[in-house]
Amino acid sequence: MVGAALSLPMAGALDNLQRLLQLPRRFWEQAQEELFFLPPFPEQIDSLALFSLLLVSGLLIGESLHVRLRWPRLIGYVLAGTLFGPSLLGWISIEALGQVRPIADAALGLLLLEAGRRLDLRWLASNPALLRGALADIVLSFFFIYFFATAVVGMVPAWAAATAAVTMASAPAVVLLTVEEAKAQGQVTERIILYASLGSAASFVLFAVVLGVVHTELSHDWLNAVVHPLWVVAGGGLIAWLVSRFALAVAGRLPKRSLAQVFILVASALFAVGLARMLAVPVFLTLFLMGVLLAFRDQQQVLKYTELPEVHWLLAIILFVVIGATLPWREFTWLTGLYALGLLGARALAKVAALYWSGGELAPAKRLLVGVGIQPLSATAVFMAYEVAGLYPAVSRTALLLPLFAAAIMEIAGPALCRLALVRAGETDGARTETGGKQ
């Protein structure tokens, strides 16, 4: 899907690469005449080799920005993807992006599984201010973006609604990784995670509705308009229900917090990712639902304390390098850029205002920080945008660029804003100066 949507390859870069490869190819083919065991000259890089190259490039840039400038590592991963992707150097081709898409899906799936598991409905029930804040965030974000897209950009209502559905939510994957990286703990952190998860849930529901609206607007196909959203929601729900039941049943026979349980959790998630891909159901929706069901149905705390292994960071690096490479910077225009900034401004205003006015026991200054912390807009938005665009590629290219550029800007700014909120709230490790050692 990603590869198909990006139809403008870096022809120049590829030509250069082909020219560079001419000499080794000639030597290889001469050698083949003598050495019969040699395979044909490799025309494309092996998936595993590509995986490790993406990993190394993402790590190098991410770590260097983190160590030198204290930037969140995610920014480095996205920049690595942007730099080496089709829009700039072209070292990662569109075909290569297609090759690593299953890994990116798995990474996104695991992170959204975790976001779903973190959605604590019990907390919502015991604190009405949280529900008020979440509803305000969802409603204001959707309508602010919708009005901006119709009134300022001049989009038709269906695409404006699609844009709003795709960009309204915060990015739970970015939030979780930023929180984990900063070792943040506290009320601002907890609320950022909760609002990011709730916003995503609402966004996924709206996304399904928008699919129907898009079918109606563009093809007047009522059957697809009704069945496609149902397929997405019911398919995702069914896979999530079945696999979460399976995971709990199997894990229940194993010691709690054992390595075997970790493997069951990861294997079940990957199984759900595979099923979702087979049935053309969005991976992010399926895995998020699976996480929610795992948390909700786990009355015996079978998997409650089982954490994802550290390897999810490896997958996250690939995910964000791929997202960076996927962003269509070559199609950037100043007007679209300004529109994207305007959309982000409207969205930021909606989120900060919603959290500030929702009240609750958290001090107003900290509520503002929660509003800042939920600004990231990332992986799910990009993937949702491509899902919608994939339906009517010819029609939707222009409309697609606005959410994609908004996502592109927030790929860089989002993690930084989230980290800023956590640091300002004093909830990160080392946020306070702790100077031991003096008498």
Add this chain to the structure above:
Amino acid sequence: MSGRLGDFTHSEALTLGVELELQLVSRRDYDLTRGATDLLGALDYDGHFGEIKLEITESMIEVSTMPQARIAGIATDLRGLRDTLVRHCAKNNIAICGGGTHPFHHWADRRICPGERFDQIYQRYGYLAKQFTVFGQHVHVGCTSADDAIWLTQALAEHVPTFIALSAASPFVDGVDTFFQSARLNAVSAFPLSGQCPPLGSWLEFVAHFDFLYDCGIVRSIKDLYWDVRPKPEYGTVEIRVCDTPLDVNTATALAALAQALCRYLLRTRPLLHAERWQHVARYNKFQACRYGMEAMLSDPVRRCQEPLRERMLALFDALAEDARELDSTAWLDALRAVATEGEGGAVWLRAWQAAHGNLNDVVREAAERWMQGDAAAA
């Protein structure tokens, strides 16, 4: 002349006050979490039942009752403080629980609370300050004079193992069973000014001793003395500091009742003290109580023999019967006598849940439910 210590504040005889250090745990995995400043910053509470305040790290919160003449007042205050905290913690997705240690937290992850005193402690003691994320109960008993406070400090020293064994609720540290009933005091022992008050005969001797330590650069205030039992001139009390925070407020109340009855008994009978001799066996007896709880064998330096702590404890409860009646605390002491007889203390309860669940996250969940559900669960 009290010099640097200030005057000893006058208190009504045998008035009581209780301080409890409590664990703030995440409801997601029941590990300790950073929450104290957030909770206090948003707390809507009029102070009716006493104070709620910060402790050294962000995963701890301290509650202290109002001074009360009778144990019923302490019970009311502790329940009120518990209910206030439970209500407020629920809004912030935090659970609260008792116990002397958190069974599996990683001490290096703890955050020091903001505040000049906490910063000073961290700068002075380094990592020990973070390892001091342990949870104790302190009981204050009012004294009418400074000399009485010093005399009680000495007289209570030989009863320290009783308080340790009855409150012991810290068998797990760093995710493992320590084999101790109360492992909390091992964290306190690392501090250079922990241990016992030296054998001092009067307030004047205590002031002279404090001045000596001050002049040597060892102490700056009475708070630097982490003794098992110490006078607290500011409140006009003697303070027993060796108890683990119990797993429910009823046990905490019962321990306060024991302290009150014991002080009344000691002041009434004024037994001959052998403070210097007890000093020699204090660390051994403390270790025995921490390690074995009710099964400890204590050394008696006066009779030069050993005797089981349980026997000594039961004899003490018999001796305190009259004082308990006078103080309306017989039922509370009977509850503790049952713990001593049956050996079903906090550490045993925690180990039983560990055996049932096979993991420590669920042990903390059970402990949090016991603390938060209140009196029915504790019964």
